[in-house]
Amino acid sequence: MLTELLITNTDRRFSFRPFLIALIVLANSFYLSGQALKPLKFGFEARLINIEAPSNEPFRYTTTLTNGSAQLVNYNLNAQLPDGWQISYRVEGSQVTSLQMQPNKAQEISIEISCPITAKPDKYKIPIRAISSTDTLKLELEAVIKGSYALELTTPSGRLSDEVVSGSSKEILLKVKNTGTLPLNTLELTSQLPSRWEASFDPSNIKQLEAGKSIDVKVNLKVPDKTIAGDYASKFEIKSSNSSADISFRMIVKTSLLSGWIGMLVIVLAIGLVYFLIRKYGRR
Template identity: 55%
Template structure:
């Protein structure tokens, strides 16, 4: 008498970033113990494993009349496109071959990444000047991204504009370059400042923190030196004039 290989739920739905976990039942109806070897025809790039009592296995010895719970874990390939995938699963013994047809429905997922072309998130700028920062908006999901807007949260009185400020569409796996023009006002105190760039649409958003080191201009430095020297000269003259009295 052949055994049986069944699942409570034959069809599961998840995104390509999740693992499909099927709960199956294997029953040995033979009058003797049987060793079953597990195998599956998963799509290319997918990963599949079988677990019995929490342990990963490739085969299992079932006593006569025994029913055993088997967990089947199916992980899609990262680039798996949305759709329905049929996965035949077999439990094979010396006497029979048990077939279980599973279905994994991959849902589309929104995901976005905001970075720079070289991955560097820091730079240097002179106070009172403008700097072009090159950003990259990547679609790391499986669905297109529409109407993506780019914005910035900058220090007080700083100004940022973008080219382009709005991206009509980014296909999965593609990226779009954006230039952020950052304006630093005059008389900004030298030091490190953080600007947070954000790309978002109605479904997802991504941010990147950019650290900018502000330096004073050469002219401002010379003016400061002149002022200091003038102050020293005035003090010297005052001491020379009144110090003798």
């Protein structure tokens, strides 16, 4: 009798399981439906509001625009930028200036802001607005410029070619300029030259170059003897730990006047020798 009662109770206990599972699933469905129907709030937010970068790199922000209404809304994107700054908005990889938002939806917008390389290091506030016919959503971003590193290598006259006589040397004047907003330290000059050519720099390295400043560098270029006349490409480069610049320089090699006269003399002597031999042995 007791055994039958236990079996009966056990069967009853297991018979409640499908009912409990169905009850839990139904309750969860009601909860998710309630969450789905819950309206979103209007908003314009960014994951990171404050970004720091050099002035020669863009500031990139990831933002989210939310339409909390039950209607389709068109938003125009607008920003107040300092002079010379630029901004672009991208939605799913495409550049936009406005977008159409579905009811009760959120959309991710990538914002890229660029400033002039000459912009002074400082914190800049960038107000962004999403404007619709019924409302304006505002977002204030911050761009912190920590300065930039940039180098320029050229010549004082801008000329990038010169002439040199084979077997001689030529002095070239280069101009190194710090076009960034931060000082550059330990700048070294190197060259890539044709075979057996040599170059020395004065100065050979620069300890420090302040922003906006420039310095002239003398290059003593030596061309080996018997170099065939023609055009030769040389490359000069300056490097620091933060920036670099290079320049291509064309050298036109000419033979010396003395070499030319010697060559002509050799030709005349050869012609004279042939004539002499013909006169002496041609009669036999």
